[in-house]
Amino acid sequence: MKSKVITILWPLAFGIALILAWQFGLFHKVLDLKPFQLPVPSEIASTLAANLPKALKDCGVTISGALVGMIIGSLMGFMIAAIATFFPKWGYGGMIVVTALNAVPIVALSPIMNLWFSTGMEQKIAVVTVVCMAAMAINGYSGLNNINPYSIDLMHSVAASEWTIFKKLRFPNSLPYIFTASKINIASSIIAAIISEYFAASTSGLGFGIKDNLRKAEMAMGWSYIVVASLAGVILYCVILLVERDALKWHASQK
Amino acid sequence: MNAPEIQIKNVSMVYPVNNGQDIVALTDVNLDIQEGEFISLLGPSGCGKTTLLRIIADLNQPTAGSVAIRGQSPRDIRMQRKYGIVFQNPVLYDWRTVRRNICMPMEIMGIPKKERTARINRVLELVGLQDFGDKYPFELSGGMQQRVGIARALALDPEFLFMDEPFSALDEFTREKLNEDLLSIWSKAKKTVIFVTHNIPESVFLSDRVVVLSPHPGRISAIVDINLPRPRENSIRETPEFYEYVTKIRRSFEGV
Amino acid sequence: MSVAIGKREQRIVAIVWVIGIIVVWELASFLLKYVIQDPMASAKLPYPHIVAMTFVENWKILLEAGLVTFSRAAIGFALGSSVGILLAVLMSLSKTMERIAFPYLIVSQMIPVLGLAPIIFNIVRDMNVSRIMIAAYITFFPVAVNMLSGLKSVEQEKKDLLFSIASSKFKVYQKLMLPFSMSYLFTGLKIAAPMAVTASILVDMLGSKSGIGVKILYSLYSNSSNIFWASVLTSAFMGIISFYVVVFAERLCLPWQKATPRKEGVRA
Ligand SMILES: Nc1ncnc2c1ncn2[C@@H]1O[C@H](COP(=O)(O)OP(=O)(O)O)[C@@H](O)[C@H]1O
Numbered sequence: 147m148k149s150k151v152i153t154i155l156w157p158l159a160f161g162i163a164l165i166l167a168w169q170f171g172l173f174h175k176v177l178d179l180k181p182f183q184l185p186v187p188s189e190i191a192s193t194l195a196a197n198l199p200k201a202l203k204d205c206g207v208t209i210s211g212a213l214v215g216m217i218i219g220s221l222m223g224f225m226i227a228a229i230a231t232f233f234p235k236w237g238y239g240g241m242i243v244v245t246a247l248n249a250v251p252i253v254a255l256s257p258i259m260n261l262w263f264s265t266g267m268e269q270k271i272a273v274v275t276v277v278c279m280a281a282m283a284i285n286g287y288s289g290l291n292n293i294n295p296y297s298i299d300l301m302h303s304v305a306a307s308e309w310t311i312f313k314k315l316r317f318p319n320s321l322p323y324i325f326t327a328s329k330i331n332i333a334s335s336i337i338a339a340i341i342s343e344y345f346a347a348s349t350s351g352l353g354f355g356i357k358d359n360l361r362k363a364e365m366a367m368g369w370s371y372i373v374v375a376s377l378a379g380v381i382l383y384c385v386i387l388l389v390e391r392d393a394l395k396w397h398a399s400q401k
Numbered sequence: 402m403n404a405p406e407i408q409i410k411n412v413s414m415v416y417p418v419n420n421g422q423d424i425v426a427l428t429d430v431n432l433d434i435q436e437g438e439f440i441s442l443l444g445p446s447g448c449g450k451t452t453l454l455r456i457i458a459d460l461n462q463p464t465a466g467s468v469a470i471r472g473q474s475p476r477d478i479r480m481q482r483k484y485g486i487v488f489q490n491p492v493l494y495d496w497r498t499v500r501r502n503i504c505m506p507m508e509i510m511g512i513p514k515k516e517r518t519a520r521i522n523r524v525l526e527l528v529g530l531q532d533f534g535d536k537y538p539f540e541l542s543g544g545m546q547q548r549v550g551i552a553r554a555l556a557l558d559p560e561f562l563f564m565d566e567p568f569s570a571l572d573e574f575t576r577e578k579l580n581e582d583l584l585s586i587w588s589k590a591k592k593t594v595i596f597v598t599h600n601i602p603e604s605v606f607l608s609d610r611v612v613v614l615s616p617h618p619g620r621i622s623a624i625v626d627i628n629l630p631r632p633r634e635n636s637i638r639e640t641p642e643f644y645e646y647v648t649k650i651r652r653s654f655e656g657v
Numbered sequence: 658m659s660v661a662i663g664k665r666e667q668r669i670v671a672i673v674w675v676i677g678i679i680v681v682w683e684l685a686s687f688l689l690k691y692v693i694q695d696p697m698a699s700a701k702l703p704y705p706h707i708v709a710m711t712f713v714e715n716w717k718i719l720l721e722a723g724l725v726t727f728s729r730a731a732i733g734f735a736l737g738s739s740v741g742i743l744l745a746v747l748m749s750l751s752k753t754m755e756r757i758a759f760p761y762l763i764v765s766q767m768i769p770v771l772g773l774a775p776i777i778f779n780i781v782r783d784m785n786v787s788r789i790m791i792a793a794y795i796t797f798f799p800v801a802v803n804m805l806s807g808l809k810s811v812e813q814e815k816k817d818l819l820f821s822i823a824s825s826k827f828k829v830y831q832k833l834m835l836p837f838s839m840s841y842l843f844t845g846l847k848i849a850a851p852m853a854v855t856a857s858i859l860v861d862m863l864g865s866k867s868g869i870g871v872k873i874l875y876s877l878y879s880n881s882s883n884i885f886w887a888s889v890l891t892s893a894f895m896g897i898i899s900f901y902v903v904v905f906a907e908r909l910c911l912p913w914q915k916a917t918p919r920k921e922g923v924r925a
């Protein structure tokens with residue numbers, strides 16, 4: 147019990163110290179910044195409070211695009227992993243290609259998607275989909291294939307079909323990997339959605355909000371958007387953690 | 402009789418477990434070991450052999466009782482770097498070749514380079530790996546890896562040698578050969594050896610005394626003196642006396 | 658069934674894949690232009706051979722721009738990796754340090770840093786510095802997390818062996834913990850390298866004067882779609898090259914790794 151309290155207290159104390167240091171100008175002094183360049187927390191909070199409905203609406207636009215893209219991308223990614231698993235020889239080569247694609251800078255995708263899709267939402271979803279697909283494909287493939295060879299031999303010894311092996315062995319084995327990929331994708335989908343809004347024709351969303359407010363030199367408003375985006379990310383991350391804890395009771399990492 | 406070299410007094414060990422059902426690994430173990438003696442700790446797995454060895458080596462602290470080595474604490478002995486230990490697994494460092502694995506403890510102890518090289522050559526020959534010095538662990542079989550672990554402990558030329566089932570991963574042929582080699586090393590250097598095993602013939606072949614442990618809770622159930630003549634060679638395994646000892650110890654388990 | 662695939666065969670399969678992708682792309686461009694008759698076809702999906710030709714014609718400009726972006730990414734990558742390694746070592750040394758830092762490590766990932774680019778630029782007022790800073794920020798997380806997971810994966814018996822000869826803490830780190838974690842570190846570096854490149858390109862696009870990101874934006878707005886696609890391709894190569902540079906470095910540094918490819922790393 148005591149250790150649990152400490153686990154929460156230490157980081158909390160650190161966080162409060164950080165915010166206080168920021169509020170009372172320590173960062174400004176160290177980094178030689180003017181208050182208008184880096185607004186203090188109280189100013190960000192009051193700006194956010196005053197513009198809460200608009201911030202939430204913009205946040206909703208970005209997060210919904212990010213989530214839809216993430217779901218489509220994850221499904222597609224897992225399907226790629228599954229297909230590659232059923233056709234091991236050619237699938238392995240395909241996975242090398244996917245690994246290479248994973249290294250492609252996502253920002254380069256935004257302008258291309260702007261050519262292909264007309265509305266801001268479609269563009270956003272398209273960018274997020276591609277970004278999430280690779281991580282899920284790579285992790286899913288590892289999960290479906292990093293299997294103790296003996297368990298596969300055991301399956302073969304009872305003449306199980308490839309489909310049965312997939313259902314009973316490969317898929318459960320891949321669950322922890324799927325969650326790892328989902329945790330990666332939560333962060334990258336929000337970032338991808340925001341970046342796509344920088345370049346797309348949209349006039350709503352966190353990315354647009356940040357860009358627009360900075361153009362108008364409304365720093366505090368820009369920062370409150372960032373706070374909202376980070377909070378949304380943390381909340382979604384926690385949701386994934388909770389689902390994971392429920393779904394993976396059997397797994398060693400949960401003990 | 403001299404004061405015992407290692408004196409184990411009323412040692413108990415309880416591992417706390419989260420669900421409240423603490424595991425009693427050892428209860429009230431008493432044992433005196435003489436200088437230069439070859440002692441085997443014998444018993445089925447889970448009876449606390451490793452735990453006892455680790456307590457003597459100061460790697461675990463007993464929950465009750467004490468261990469004295471030459472009148473000092475195990476910690477003092479460890480700080481003076483007086484013992485060498487061989488674990489159940491080879492415990493090799495993947496990024497170092499065989500030679501550099503053997504070298505590692507000597508580096509830390511600050512033994513000069515020339516001396517290190519000489520010792521490495523000697524122990525490599527002893528364990529029959531002279532042609533594998535520059536290989537990485539992943540290039541060796543399990544048995545070869547284990548021999549590197551043994552060579553590493555021998556290279557320190559320690560006063561005490563603690564070995565935890567060092568040969569259990571080896572095939573019968575290699576095991577018997579290494580048994581013989583170990584005895585010849587021991588008879589030359591007269592180290593005090595504590596040797597953990599679950600193999601009855603092995604314990605009889607090697608030891609002056611076999612300490613039989615039994616599980617749940619772990620305790621000493623018998624101590625058998627092995628009065629076979631030394632030096633022993635593998636042919637001794639075929640003698641009726643050897644067979645008698647093996648049978649006697651096996652019977653002592655059936656009684657449990 | 659697990660099919661044993663030879664190294665040679667693997668390579669052939671990969672090459673066939675690449676050729677296949679190019680062929681499909683050619684076909685798709687053809688369909689878009691002549692079958693669907695999209696008026697924007699040559700911008701939406703130009704023929705790969707035309708992109709390749711543009712690439713060859715403009716290789717000098719593209720290479721120059723790419724190098725500017727790449728070098729900033731590399732500096733940020735080096736900086737971020739050092740911070741990440743340091744942080745991981747500190748966290749492994751002190752439980753309190755880990756308690757304090759780890760939650761923030763995760764939270765830091767949720768802050769859309771790439772989204773922060775304009776703000777950081779606003780603060781430091783120097784394109785190169787903000788490029789390096791952002792690349793460093795992106796890099797440090799995967800490096801720190803993977804390095805820490807490496808430091809925590811050292812088997813107890815390996816530590817016991819050094820403990821048994823009364824090694825100092827410093828020696829334990831020097832001889833055991835750090836070398837052991839190298840393969841984990843490289844996993845983190847492999848994840849981080851393309852991310853650093855991405856960060857550097859993004860900062861280009863947000864108002865730099867040079868770099869491949871600028872080429873992408875300019876060509877986009879000036880409707881020179883071939884240059885645009887060639888630039889995008891260049892940036893894709895940069896990401897892939899950065900990945901393989903780390904792979905190559907790993908081969909060089911960790912020769913004992915050959916036989917045991919490690920499982921994928923921790924990213925979030
Ligand atoms: N670190 C530990 N935590 C909890 N229980 C342990 C630990 N180490 C050993 N045990 C338990 O203590 C008992 C004795 O273990 P051990 O000394 O390893 O036996 P042996 O070496 O004879 O096989 C076993 O029941 C084992 O499960």
Ligand SMILES: [Mg+2]
Binds near residue numbers: 450451452489565
């Ligand atoms: Mg044991």
